[in-house]
Amino acid sequence: MSLDLVTFTNAMNCLGPFAPGCHLAVAVSGGPDSMVLCHLLRCWQLQGQDQKLTALIVDHGLRPESAEEAQITQQRLQKLGIESVILKWQDPKPTTRIQERARQARYHLLEAWCQQHGIIHLLTAHHADDQWETVVSRLQKNSGSSGLRGILPIRYRPFGRLLRPLLNFTKAEIYAYLVQVGGDYVVDPSNANLKYLRVRLRQDRPVLEQSSFPAVKVNKIRQEASLATDKRHQELVKFCLHHLRIDPLGYLEIQRPAFHALSPELQIEVLRCIHHCMAQTSYPLPRQKATHTLAKILTGTRTTVGGWYIVPKKEKIIFSRENRPADKATPLPQPGLRHNQFLLIDNNPVSEQENHPLASYLIRGLPNASNFVLKFLNPLLE
Template identity: 40%
Template sequence: MGAAELGRALAPLLGKPVPKHIAVACSGGADSLALTLLADQWARPRGIKLSALIVDHRLRQQSAAEARQVADWLKAAGIAAHILTRRGARPKADIQAAARAARYGLLAEWCAGHGVRHLLLAHHREDQAETLLLRALRGSGIDGLAAMAPSRPLTADLQLLRPLLDQPKARLVAALQARGQAWIEDPSNRNTAFARVQVRAALGQLDQDGSLTRHLATTAANMARARQALEQLASEALHRSVAWHEAGFAWLDAAALRAAPEEIGLRALARLLRLVGGLPEPPRLESLQRLLNHLDEPATLHRCRLLPVAQGRLLPVGQGRLLVHREARFPPEPLPLGSLQPGRGLPNPAWPSLVWPRLVWDGRFDLALSRPMPGYRLAMLGKALPPALLAREAEIPRAVWPSLPALWRGKTLVGLPVLGPVGKADAVIMRFRNSL
């Protein structure tokens, strides 16, 4: 495989304008090392800065030396390499899942600190086939069998890109061999205590010519198309049945949602709860099913409360719509604003001009500052009753108030950024992340 071919795979994933700085996760294995070297060949003549990120999980005695070796290889090739080290005790259970979570956390943190919005990963055709089999063995539905997507968000400002999903591992190994480049072999990839290693071994025995792996990857791509179609239908169902408010809550027409096919209704309801509750993962299917079957009744799920309403007023069960809002339980930690760098070029109220950095508060609101804010913090409103809300009770039900984002200075409530300017200027800019 060559750099030009990688570039053709990357182009639709990166979009336009092409970013000035991208990162690649490089473990030092054949797959990620080949991707890093090819990405550098593609990026360098285009004036794109490439940073290689090497995560030292500290799970094996040799890991630190291996990370340094990979960094030396990359630096010899003229590639900026950064070692990110996991801290803390060794996980006692589900080691691979814990390592994956730590890895993505470190990668996202580095990218956030350096203005990088695209992170390349080296998952290839065999990885895709293994993922599909693992999820099939767990009884996954369409979403699980769609396996890994070529592009997906890791955070609000970081997109994971997998340009090699159509490529067999052998081509990546051949790319390294052609330039005489060695690589690291991780012994955990041969540890049969891990389910993925067991599936990999079984697949290797059954697939002598690579055709089974190719067909499994094609199945995953077919499932991904089906998932995309279902998600589009779920978006349309949400548009028909939900009215949003900029303060981060919604009114749900239960009858309109139930009129959709059950699969579409479940997907739409899951997305509604994710957006209002601010959690990245959907609720459990069993809980979601129970909620859909009893939508006329008050309920709590996924950090959300659902209450019968009509035109913003709470009503007895069975009359009107449902108010869906974030519970005030389990609030996020207060966010000190003094250390945050203000965004530059933010003429009020031109949100599209927002430049890095941008934060997400409580998983629900985009946040930026137009000027330094020493001594201020952002936290839920709680039991405070500001006059601005009392005047808008017909629009914003009292049940919503405690979970609203509020700006505080010490114990003094300064304002509610999602409801308008705070002080003489829009010092704190917030927008509900209604990403339908």
């Protein structure tokens, strides 16, 4: 399938519909993939769409030339008629796990900007070759079915949605489009650094495709993983609807007999889901930690994980916040459902001096700030 305005418009239609006049943001590195995405979005916009478009350029500051590259990219976007903003990573730079932490910082900056400006659609330029690398790397790490789904075309985040309209197009098709339109781009030297797994996979792909991981096989694995994950999510939704309760005071409980009746795999997924919701992290609880936590619960042993206290009782399992200082106050909208978030605000915190029929470990774990917010992010939708 060739990449052109027609096929791109079809891809955008699959991610829509987009409300008239809505504001879209696109993550831009200045490389060929994101510049092609910007060019296509601008053409898509000019063919009759009335959406507003803003490009977000992240300057990680990891290389001396990154600031100049960000400005060059901004000038090229201006020639296309696209407004842009440069977001700078101001934190101290890491010396280990550089790519991982840079990626986390990049998404934090992008999503924070979108949330601040009320934008619920953020587009990235991930493509089919990125998909192959992701699935193969996860196969090598023995990931479960959720991870083997690879990069999702739509992913729900607290600010709104991450959208990947180029996932079905290869790097070769992207370059062919770039040659056709004569686009310019910057080159990040880290993309050729063999100390990074993705770079090694990219270099070894011809051999890997011939031996163990042909593209057809990888796509089949991804599709089967998606079906298995969808089935498990349906079971998780059913369990949560019938056997999980969020108390207005800010703790969560599940019915213990129903939890014990689940398969071990589903028990682990329930714990990972709950932790993902309550810890407000970008990723679920690692499987190894979830397995360790499950062993504690099954033996009736109290334990802690991710800042939460887990107490197995006779008929229920209670998840209470650990006795730690309250988070800094963060202004949030009124309680309710917003962008797939469940916001629960407790304006009447309980202190140990007040007379409430609650166990001491619950009282100690309750929030002590009047505007404490428990965000129940719903990873079941992802």
